[in-house]
Amino acid sequence: MTSGVDKLISGYRKYRESIHAQHRSLVEQLVTHGQQPEVAVVACSDSRVDPAILFQADPGDLFMVRNVANLVPPMEEEGTYHGTSAALEFAVLGLGVKHIVVLGHAHCGGIKLMMEPDPYDSAFKFVPAWVSMLNAAHRRVLATMTNASSDERTRACEQNAVLVSLENLTTFPWVRERIDKGELQLHGWYVDIAGPDLSVYDWERGKFVEVV
Ligand SMILES: [Zn+2]
Structure with missing residues (x-):
């Protein structure tokens, strides 16, 4: 039986023979002139929601930042190892x-862990701390959706995670500055691969609207 990593090596072989061959001139251009992606995506590390596959992206299309629960932390001066903030700085300041x-x-899974207290007693240390940036949003959902089902509350928390990240993005001065100049736009999307449906946050209506 083929193991998970053997599958990756044979996948790379297929990539080299077909995808790379198909995009040879594009890849050569990207190597010579460097990457110039127009879009950065902040997505969850979840193996089921790979933006490159979902959006059928080509090499050079997407600058990708992935972490547990697709979160952007608020701007922080202290500390050294800010992986997500560093990636976003690279995308905005470095690549424009x-x-x-x-x-x-x-x-x-990250949202589920934030909503259900049990795993806090487990071996997890970093994940609960990371998703705790959603605690206030979770409290708001619990307070305002008293008659909702547990699935509806979960969906609201998942969608709120997107809104919290968008709000936190604006705490970075170089993001704010570029939005004000009209050089950068923020988008909140939500995908349900079971549907499969894609919803987009409508800023004017203040809600997610299904588009595909
Ligand atoms: Zn996730």
Whole structure:
């Protein structure tokens, strides 16, 4: 039986023979002139929601930032190892991306862990601390959706995670500055691969609207 990593090596062989061959001139251009992606995506590390596959992206299309629950932390001066903030700085200041898409998703393990207290007693240390940036949003959902089902509350928390990330993005001065100049746009998207449906946050209506 083929193991998970053997599958990757044979996958790379297929990539080299077909995808790379198909995009040879594009890849050569990207190597010579460097990457110039217009879009940065903040997505969950979840193996089921790979933006490159979902959006059928080509090499050089997407600057990708992935972490548990597709979160952007608020701007912090202290500390050294800010992986997500460093990646976003690279995307905005280094590459000048024109769009940042925060992609939330259904059935998110990180959100589930934030909503259910049990795993806090487990061996996890970093995940609860990371998703705790959603605690206030979770409290708001619990307070306002008293008659909702547990699935509806989970979906609301997953979608709120996108909104919290969008809000936190604006705490970075170089993001704010580029939005004000009209050089950068923020987008909140939410995918449910079971549907499969894609919803987009409508800023004017203040809600997610299904588009595909
Ligand atoms: Zn997730």
